[in-house]
Amino acid sequence: MGKRKITNRENIPLSVALFLAVDHYDYIPKTISATSLIRPLRQYILARRVPQGADIPDLEDFIAARFGTAVHDGIEKAWADEKTRVQALQDLGYSPNIIERIVFNPKPEDLKPDSIPVYMELRSFKELMGFRVSGKFDFVGDGGLEDFKSTSVYTWIKGRKDEDYILQGSIYRWLNPEIITKDVLTIQFIFTDWQRGMSRSDPKYPARRMMPRKYKLMSVEDTEAYVLNRLKQILEYMDKPDEEIPECTDDELWRSEPVWKYYSNPANKARATKNFANEGEAIAFWQSKGGKDLSTQLGRLADVANVRKKVFIPEPVCLELLRYRLLCEERGAEYSEHESVKKSEMDHRYFKTLKLAAAYAFVDESAVITQDHLENAIKLVEESGEAFAKLMTPERPYVKLAKYLATTKNEVTLADLDEDLPYFRGGRNQKDEMITMATAWGYKNNVIIKKSFNDGIQFLRGETLKKTDLAEMILAYTQNQDMTTGYQARRAPFDKLHQMVTTDGVHWLNHHVASGYRNEENAIPGFNLIVLDIDGTMQLSTAKLLLQGQKALFYTTKRHTDQTNRFRIIMPANYELYMDAKEYKEFMTNVIEGLPFEVDESCKHRCKKWLSNKGHFEYQDGEMFDVLPFIPKTSKNEDRKELLGSQQQLDNLERWVINNTGDGNRNNMLLRYATILIDAGFDFEGIRTRVIDLNNKLPDKLDEAEINGSIMITVSKKLAHP
Structure with missing residues (x-):
């Protein structure tokens, strides 16, 4: 079903x-x-x-x-x-x-x-x-x-x-x-x-x-x-x-001033006998007509005649209660041994529901528990249970810290945190550890925490990241000949970008610009496309090898030839980022620094204009570009820089291969390295020497026999049949 x-x-x-x-x-x-x-x-x-x-x-x-x-x-x-x-x-x-x-x-x-x-x-x-x-x-x-x-x-x-x-x-x-x-x-x-x-x-x-x-x-x-x-x-x-979030106004809720209505015959409420503008006047009039207030009604329920009063459960309601009991027991069985209090609360929800439903029936002066009584009781018990679960699993201080920083618009110091957050306590080591844990939690929950220092004072700022939707790539374009005006802001599907980049005369940006006018002051923060320009420094086939497993669009530019490849690489970022001109330049510098090939430095500017070309294009499937290690002032970026500093003896390609090699992909990465060397024109012995040399630099290297028996056999075949 x-x-x-x-x-x-x-x-x-x-x-x-x-x-x-x-x-x-x-x-x-x-x-x-x-x-x-x-x-x-x-x-x-x-x-x-x-x-x-x-x-x-x-x-x-x-x-x-x-x-x-x-x-x-x-x-x-x-x-x-x-x-x-x-x-x-x-x-x-x-x-x-x-x-x-x-x-x-x-x-x-x-x-x-x-x-x-x-x-x-x-x-x-x-x-x-x-x-x-x-x-x-x-x-x-x-x-x-x-x-x-x-x-x-x-x-x-x-x-x-x-x-x-x-x-x-x-x-x-x-x-x-x-x-x-x-x-x-x-x-x-x-x-x-x-x-x-x-x-x-x-x-x-x-x-x-x-x-x-x-x-x-x-x-x-x-x-x-x-x-x-x-x-x-x-x-x-x-x-x-x-x-x-602002509350709805009375107009938005179609809510007029409250009216208290008096009905001389409660059984017929087609039309009120009299209306009142406030509760006091309505109650006074009601009492003048012989009505009794709420305390009188509750007093009637406290009558001795109601002692040991029985309310009955009809069979359909009883079956519904039993279904709820089984559901509670099923949910309770999912708790582990150390969650015995939560399990006990879950197992007994049905009993609380039964007592509460009976109380509703008693107040309604009903002789039976109706379906409405039961459903209202279940709703209240479930809400109560959720509140109890939250009390039993309070939010960790480092999680609170990460969320606080993500919602704070301005940079804050440790002194500010001391003043604002009662849970930010302890010595400097404890506070640093809480910040580290908040940073780690943030990376897993789309929050980044940035650190900066000014005159020896540490400043912190958080930011909630929005995951990139591949149907919503940020761009602006124009076909005006002046290349500066008429830029239309768009969010377009990634798999349709070839229509723009292969149409003659289109100038485009990876940012929106205010009033459609391209200059740095008009650039609106917000991008989710990484654009790289390769101007004859690498073959297109090599770029595809290096970025294998990375989602990308490649398209050739106007001066591209078979001998000297000139092309652009467009990669979707895994998050939308919002940066000013200085931070964007630093971010793109970090990205370029981590690439194994040379890229045009003009990529670092938010308002860099790219021209379309009716040439060759092709898509490559894979993962979106991970921007987290390159965002300035973050711990992941600092770790990346520290790693690069320890690899100064390596060239960019060797560094890239080593940093992308892990358990289970050593053979594949070394083969990719060898294939790139084939594209670069090296002979068999030159490739073999360099592959073995790079293998010796890996923390957990392959046996030389495995290299000769697998990687180099593939290399010889590729050289024999280019």
Whole structure:
């Protein structure tokens, strides 16, 4: 049986259930839609922190959305089918002249001066601040935007969503200024709960089942300012703890001032007898009518008649409780011997649940424990158990330190840590050890901790790293001849980069630039591509050998020849890094320093411009480039530098081979070294001498017989058949 992704608590028949379970929405990955953009900031961010599958929806929750989708699909179908459209327009009395001029979803070249264009359900995109903003409007007729809303009458009367409608429509116009040319949005309301009788008695009630309402859209400039501000907020709070994200406002929650309602007949709550603005007045009125306060209600439960009162468990509820007990015992069995307290708490959760469910039934003055009583009890016991588990496994001080440094925007000293962190205690050795452990924990959890010294004072700064998504490579490009203006910010899939680098006349960067203008001051921190330029210092085949196992794109440049290879290497970094010009230069210096071949020094600049070339390109599969050992001011970079300092007697190629050789790959690395020497033109004896010499420098070298019996045999074959 497949894993359940949707529940059907109300047992909706399969004939309709299938319709409700099918989602026709065209979800586009790596985008933020207009609808998402106008949601409350807290809702947008927290929704992305819920693990996939944690919230299983019920079919009944989809009824309203599927009804709306059906309305949209029906309208689109009527317009899209030309034969149906023409017949309907004729039936509605439109003239042949008007009907002939209407064109549905036309391309620009299909439009004539007298055309009446009608566009429906078109999705468009814009790149902004590293985001891909998208929107799909319902209907645009002759430049005017319309939206179809199947909703309740309440939405029309209260107007709570009017601002959202204006924002959404304005974003659609911002995305499609060439299609949406008018600054008015018309919402076509289709009411799901309209009553003819109410329309005759209430002047605020909509007069018909379907009513239009017009809204003035924001200017394109104001809309872009709104989108920019919203994206900045998302970037600012995306990785912050839940408690630091701004709470939703009353308007965002559609929350009005609280009203206390008094019902003379609680059994009939269709309409309150009287409303009150505050609780005191409501309680006073209730008591004046003979009502009793909460203490009186609880006092009634304490009556002697309730002593030894029995509540019963119906069989379905009892079976559910037994299932929960088995689940708890199964989870408890996973704990090890030293976790006996946690195991005991888990094993007894079902008993706490039973007592709590009985308490709920008692307070409700119910003679039986209902399914609701049990489910509410389980929820509370589970939350209590999670809190207990956290108390039993407190966060280690070095983990707290790493997280603190990752969220601190400024550099801090040991004195600052002493002042701010109660757990940062002990002598200097203890503190240094905690920093070392925090650094090690950080490397495993996408956090880097940087150290620097100024006048003998140690400064620390942390940074949370974002893993690179291969579908989101950061770049900017232009085809302007001045090579400086018109750079468009993009996030593109790595496996599509060849389309850019092999198109004539494209100048591109591995950073975004403000206002599309290329200079160092305009460079926006943030990159995930390493670009290396090889200008005749190595053959392309040698580069591929050296970078075997590394994901990369190679493409030849304009002056490339078969005799003198000139090409570029583009490698995706395993993390997105955010560096200023100085730090980026130091980072790239470290990268180049660790390479076994010569690279153009201009690679060290953030705004280095690269030119495309319609030549040869090829991809190589493998791992993304590990940037951690090269980030300035980190312990891994210091370790790398110390290792290089101890290998001054080696050339770059020898050093690279040794540093990439480990248990199980010595034979493979020495063979790769030998193959590189073949490419460089060495003869058999020259290769053999150098391979044996390098093998002798390995900490755990191979037997010379193994080299002669395997590596050199392969070399002789390659030399015989180049």
